[in-house]
Amino acid sequence: MNRKKRKRDKNTAKIKTSYYTISSPKLPEPFCGYRIVHLSDLHGTLYGRNHKVLIQKVREAAPNCIMMTGDMADQSQGAIPRLIDLCSRLCRHWPVYFIDGNHEQCLKEKEQASLQRGLKRAGVIQLKNSAQELVYKGASIQVYGLVMPMVYYKDWFREYRWGIKFTVQDAERLLGMPRGDSFRILLAHNPLYFPAYRDWGADLTLSGHIHGGIICIPGLGGLLSPEVKFFPKYDGGYFWEEGKQMVVSRGLGNHFLFRLWNPPELAVITLKHP
Template identity: 40%
Template sequence: MLFAAGVFCLAAIAGFLLRSEYEKEQLSEEHIVLKSDKVRKDHRILFLSDLHNHEFGENNQKLLETIDRISPELILVGGDMLVSKGSADTMVPLSLFEKLADRYPVICGNGNHENRMCWQPEVYGKQYEEYRDGLKNLGVKVLENTTELFGQDLAVTGIDLEYPYYKKFHREELTRERIEKKVGKAEREPFQILLCHSPLYFRGCRSWGADLTLSGHFHGGTIRLPVLGGVMTPQFQFFNPYCAGTFEQDGRYMIVSRGLGTHSINIRFNNKPQLVVVDLKRKT
């Protein structure tokens, strides 16, 4: 009896891991329609986040083909496109951005993995500056607590969060005042988008004036269960409601991507890598 139970458990674990390996290579798309009286024309925006050096096919060809089929007007990037854990390899994201920037306007914000290279210069030296300058040379707009206007009706701001905002316990609170001190006042007439890598600060982001906050960081909760949602974030928070999805409060929105890759916890179950497509439309 015990032997049979052990065999069953091993088979279940093996099946779970095989399913996870399969899911990590399966791209999914989520199309979200938002309407605003601030936009003068309809926009299709693609949001990418948390690639963590993953490649979908050789040289990310599968990912590129999917993006071309979506045909976005603008690509926004929410950070953590690489892995920095004692060392940082930027070849995969730079190769991807080279191809993307040749086809689309690309605006890029930072996540904790990019920012870690700034926090620990004794470990990473000038790697962040080299990576950032490499992106700029490709034509990518890199936001470091700055704002980029797109067209006549979109403003995109990227905020760099310091280490205390990513701590597992006793995190700093990101208030409107702190956001304003870092990036300045929100744009009022254009539709204001804020790239804020961690989704834990929706209150401060919407209070600051973000019409749409784009976040990632939690990888969809690693394992997703019906009704309960994401089980565990990479920061070991359990059943956090902000693991993934679209949230609205007082007419302001936050979209949290499930991301494209993994790193420390290399598991995805019922949680395929995600491309977020935002169709921003005029109110009629």
């Protein structure tokens, strides 16, 4: 094996693909087998030249669409053009749904404008406290995107805050009342408020933000949340509460500290009509 190939294989090996099956009687039959690739918290990381490694991983998953749940770009050097380039490449093959995370919301005005322009040009479906009908084989479900105001992340001193509540009423104020009876996917960057999302009416929530707890302690789970809380409840993986489901991506990049025993994750979610 030559050096170039060895290096490529090493890069590919860095991303772990996780598989989840989401079963619900609310899912229309044609959606049985529908596959979503869930990407989150890339933080400007580049996997291979022109994102070759990441795109190859997506291709292997053979998705019907891609859903991005925030912090795909941040203020690091080159993160915005890299994300726009990635989205342009992905949009050629798959519909790409996108919500802002706290890091996109913190971009300076000029950076924010360039990101928005680039994503629009790429053809990304941006959801900002709005919904979009996802139609497949004549059936449909709803995809909602929540962009939570920064007050739910940080205080006036730009420090992560603890203990602020996000209620069902807050979800209604931002997203409106859930429409109709169809299956609802909610893209929400911060999984901390799963009880509110669930009680609002999200059948499946896709989240990120926690980066798998940054350091994963075998048998105990993720160690730290970005708010520096130890052993966050929703650190990564699959959660089920009151008949509602959530998948929390462990993220593809990093923002502070380092990832330990916690490989970057690409999640593949297969919908199933029981």
